[in-house]
Structures are given as C-alpha cells and as structure tokens.
Amino acid sequence: xxxxxxxxxxxxxxxxxxHRMCAGCGAPVVIRQILRALKPEDHAVISAATGCLEVxxxxxxxxxxxxxxxxxxFENAAATISGAEAAYNxxxxxxxxxxxGETKFIAFGGDGGTxxxxxxxLSGAMERGHDMVYVCYDxxxxxxxxxxxxxATPMFADTTTSPxxxxxxxxxxxKKDLTEIMVNHHIPxxxxxxxxxxxxxxxxxxxxxxxxxxxxxxxxxxxxxRGWRYEASDLMQINKLAxxxxxxxxxxxxxxxxxxxxxxxxxxxVVEFLKAQGRFRHLFKKGNEELLDMIQxxxxxxxxxxxxxxxxx
Amino acid sequence: xxxxxxxxxxxxxxWKDITHGGTITTAGNAELFxxxxxxxxxxxxxxxxxxxxxxxYYVCPDTAxxxxxxxxxxxxxxxxxxxxxxCYKVCPFKAxxxxxxx
Numbered sequence: 001x002x003x004x005x006x007x008x009x010x011x012x013x014x015x016x017x018x019h020r021m022c023a024g025c026g027a028p029v030v031i032r033q034i035l036r037a038l039k040p041e042d043h044a045v046i047s048a049a050t051g052c053l054e055v056x057x058x059x060x061x062x063x064x065x066x067x068x069x070x071x072x073x074f075e076n077a078a079a080t081i082s083g084a085e086a087a088y089n090x091x092x093x094x095x096x097x098x099x100x101g102e103t104k105f106i107a108f109g110g111d112g113g114t115x116x117x118x119x120x121x122l123s124g125a126m127e128r129g130h131d132m133v134y135v136c137y138d139x140x141x142x143x144x145x146x147x148x149x150x151x152a153t154p155m156f157a158d159t160t161t162s163p164x165x166x167x168x169x170x171x172x173x174x175k176k177d178l179t180e181i182m183v184n185h186h187i188p189x190x191x192x193x194x195x196x197x198x199x200x201x202x203x204x205x206x207x208x209x210x211x212x213x214x215x216x217x218x219x220x221x222x223x224x225x226r227g228w229r230y231e232a233s234d235l236m237q238i239n240k241l242a243x244x245x246x247x248x249x250x251x252x253x254x255x256x257x258x259x260x261x262x263x264x265x266x267x268x269x270v271v272e273f274l275k276a277q278g279r280f281r282h283l284f285k286k287g288n289e290e291l292l293d294m295i296q297x298x299x300x301x302x303x304x305x306x307x308x309x310x311x312x313x
Numbered sequence: 314x315x316x317x318x319x320x321x322x323x324x325x326x327x328w329k330d331i332t333h334g335g336t337i338t339t340a341g342n343a344e345l346f347x348x349x350x351x352x353x354x355x356x357x358x359x360x361x362x363x364x365x366x367x368x369x370y371y372v373c374p375d376t377a378x379x380x381x382x383x384x385x386x387x388x389x390x391x392x393x394x395x396x397x398x399x400c401y402k403v404c405p406f407k408a409x410x411x412x413x414x415x
Contacts, residue, residue: 009367010384017376017393018343023351024397028374057343060335061321064343071335199371225397233398233411236372 003200011036012066014044019064020056024232026195026222026239027053027137031108033199034135034218035067037206041101043067045084049077049113052144053137072107075117078125078134081107085130104210105132111152112142115178126185126215133209136178137222147227151176154247155298156291158279159227169282169291174298182217183253189214191252193261194221196239201250201261208252221248229278241273246303251310258310270299344393348375352396355414358388362408369400369409 014035021028031053038044044067048054051074057064058071072080085105091097107125109118114136122134141159142148149159154175158164162171179192189212191205202220209216221242225232242248243262247270250262271292274280283291320330322345332338365385370378377394380386401411 006367006384009370009380013376014341015376016341016344017390018346018348019375020346020348021374023374023395024399025374028376029372029399032374032376033371058337059343060331061318061337062343062346063337063340066341068340069337195372198368231398233402235374235397235399236403 003198003203005198005200008036008203012040014038014066015057016064016066018062020059021052022224022226022232024225024235025052026139026224026235027110029195029199029235030135030137030202030220030222033195033202034106034206034220037203037210038104039101043099043101043103045070045081045088045103045105047072047077047080047084047107049107049109049118050074050144051110051113052139053108053110055144074113076121077107077109077113077118078132079121081105081132081134082125082128082130085132105130106210107132107134109134109136110142110144111136111138111140111178112144112150114138115152115176116150119178119181122217123181123185126182126187126217129187129214131214133206133216133218135206135209135218135220137220138178139222139224139227140175141224141227143224143227152178155295156280156283158282164282169288170279177302179217179219179251182219183256185215185217186256187215187217188212189216189252189254191217192219192248193250193252194239194243194248195236196243196250196262205252208254227279229281230276234276238273238276241268241276244268245270245273245299247273247299249303249306251306257313258306260306260310267303270296347392348395349392352391352394352414354396354398355391355412356389356394356396356398356401357410357412358386359408359410362406364406364408366405368403368405372399372403374399 015032047070141153148161156170158170182190193205223238244264245268251260375393377390401409
C-alpha cells in the first residue's frame with residue numbers, strides 16, 4: 001500500500017502525551033509513527049527494556065500506552081514479549097480467545113538495553129522464531145542514567161564515562177553494527193531507519209516488520225538533545241544530516257536480500273553531522289584533524305560495504 | 314473515575330490503596346498528567362499561514378498537535394506541549410511562531 005501521508009495521520013493515536021520524556025526527545029516521534037503502522041482493528045502487546053522510554057512512559061499510576069504494556073527488566077524485553085507471544089498462541093489454540101483483529105507483539109529497547117545488556121535475550125528470541133518485532137531506538141549512550149558510553153556510542157563521542165580531557169578524546173572504540181548482527185540471524189525482516197522527511201521510510205518499514213510473519217528487527221535512530229548536545233528544536237535537521245552523511249544508512253534486508261532505501265545525491269562529509277553536536281566539539285580543535293579523518297574513513301568503509309552487499313544480491 | 318482510582322492519583326496514597334502488582338488498568342491515562350508547565354518557550358499557530366501539510370503533526374514528541382475528524386490540524390494542546398520547538402523548525406510555511414512563554 002502506498003504511503004498516504006494524510007490518511008495515515010487519521011489512524012488512531014496509540015501513544016499519548018503526558019509522558020515524561022525530555023522536551024525534543026527523538027524517541028516518542030519514532031514510537032508514535034511505528035504504532036501508527038498497526039491496523040486500527042489490531043491489538044498490540046508492548047514491552048520495553050529499562051531505559052528512558054520505559055521509565056518515562058510508565059510511571060505509576062500513569063501509562064502513555066493505549067495498548068497492553070508489560071514492564072520489563074533491562075536485559076529481557078525480548079524474552080518477555082516472546083513469552084507473551086507463546087502464551088497467546090497457546091490460548092488461541094485451545095480456543096480460549098474470542099476477539100476481533102490480530103494481536104501483535106512489539107518490544108522496544110534503547111541501545112543500552114539492546115546492543116549491550118539485552119543482546120542475549122534478543123538473539124534468543126530471534127532465533128526461536130517468535131512472531132514479534134523488536135525495535136531498538138538508538139540514541140548512542142545510556143541517556144537515562146546520565147550519558148554513559150554504550151557499544152552504540154560512536155567513536156570519539158564525549159560521554160560521562162569516556163570524558164574528553166588531556167589524555168582522552170572521547171570513546172576510543174568503534175560503534176557496534178547491531179543491524180548486521182541481526183541480519184546474520186537470518187530472520188525474515190531486518191531494517192535500519194530514521195525519522196526523516198515525511199516519515200515514510202519509518203512507517204513503511206514498521207508496517208513490514210509488524211506484518212511479516214516471524215521475527216523482525218528495526219534499528220531506528222533517535223537523537224537525544226541532552227546527550228548529543230544540540231538544540232532540542234533541531235531534531236529533524238540532525239536526523240537528516242545523519243542520513244545524508246551516510247553515518248546512518250537507511251536499508252532493509254528481506255530474506256537475506258539487501259536494499260539500500262536512500263542514497264543521497266550529494267553525500268555530505270561526516271563533519272557536517274559532527275559539528276552540529278556538542279559531544280564532538282573537541283574534534284574541531286587544532287591537531288585533531290586526524291581523528292575526523294578516521295571517522296570519515298570508517299563511515300565510508302561501512303557505506304561502501306553496504307553498497308557492495310546490495311550489488312551482490 | 315472510581316473512588317479507588319481517585320485515591321491513587323492523590324499524593325497521600327498509601328500502600329493499602331494502590332493496585333496489586335502496580336498494575337495500571339486505564340490504558341493511555343498519562344493524558345491526565347500535564348507536562349505543559351515544563352515550557353519556557355511556546356509555539357504559536359498562525360492559522361492564516363498554515364497550509365495543513367501536517368508535518369508538525371508527525372514530528373511532535375508529545376502528541377500535542379491534534380487533528381480533527383476532517384484530518385485538519387487544530388490548535389496546540391498546551392497541556393502537554395513541552396515547548397521543544399521541533400514543529401517550529403520543521404514548518405515549511407513559517408506558520409508556527411516560537412515565543413517566550415511569559
């Protein structure tokens with residue numbers, strides 16, 4: 001189905017205001033759009049790994065979710081939701097459920113709860129083949145507890161556990177490529193996306209992920225104004241820069257077949273993305289040109305590799 | 314709202330009044346929690362300039378821009394708007410002003 005912007009807007013809102021995410025947070029924009037991809041008559045069971053999203057949307061006695069929500073621990077959102085799915089299938093098999101519409105199972109996790117702490121539960125759930133979607137909203141550090149580095153933090157970013165100083169230029173290590181790890185689980189649907197333009201890419205991938213039978217994984221960029229140190233109102237501009245510099249390529253892998261959904265006409269130098277954020281400010285001091293060069297080379301290498309994977313389908 | 318629910322939302326709630334296991338029985342009741350007082354800057358909708366493109370509707374993190382039954386956007390829900398200014402930056406027609414709250 002083609003993406004009709006105005007029609008999609010009229011679908012029911014499944015995520016309410018009044019949650020306690022920071023002003024200008026990138027995650028709620030992503031969550032709203034993903035949930036909008038559900039058919040209005042369908043239900044959802046949602047679980048979230050501990051993180052900003054979980055602690056801010058589910059503060060007793062308030063819930064910002066219009067669907068069933070299960071409060072989960074840091075490492076086991078994927079296990080929780082796969083268990084719920086198995087229980088649902090069991091009840092349906094025995095004729096104990098009488099409801100209209102289907103029930104879909106969605107887990108949300110931040111990069112800390114997905115790249116690091118939740119990866120074993122995630123890997124297990126994907127391998128067992130549950131009919132579920134795992135959505136990682138990647139903001140590149142443990143933002144909830146005060147911007148500690150995670151394995152999703154980009155190289156040379158300033159965080160509170162990789163602080164910039166005389167001896168350190170931020171995080172020394174490279175960013176883990178979780179989307180590729182999930183591709184190598186050989187599940188039916190894996191995609192990497194971000195909220196850019198009219199959010200078409202995000203909506204279509206969410207729809208495919210939710211309505212693909214079997215496990216699906218979405219990795220979505222969710223900028224954090226506090227941790228990335230940019231003006232809160234710049235969310236959409238930051239998203240666009242991440243994609244246009246190929247720092248965050250938009251692509252999907254359906255049954256092992258790669259498609260790069262967006263190839264920028266003018267691939268911008270990664271510097272454009274970095275200089276918009278305070279966490280990379282130190283890289284623009286004299287003498288650090290070499291570090292910028294390293295980041296550019298890494299981005300180029302990953303982009304070229306992605307293009308060659310697409311070409312070799 | 315039932316008596317019991319009323320009690321849960323008051324600051325003097327005791328352990329005997331809360332629900333078992335901390336369950337929340339009203340889905341989406343975060344709407345009752347008003348985050349509008351976080352705001353220091355405030356978006357203002359300039360109705361005449363608005364072309365109803367709905368870009369602002371999609372990018373609002375706080376579901377504070379709502380649409381009516383005809384799919385047209387209506388004024389801000391200032392009860393929830395935190396004043397982040399994303400809508401103001403994204404508007405292609407400059408139909409949203411961003412001003413100091415007071």
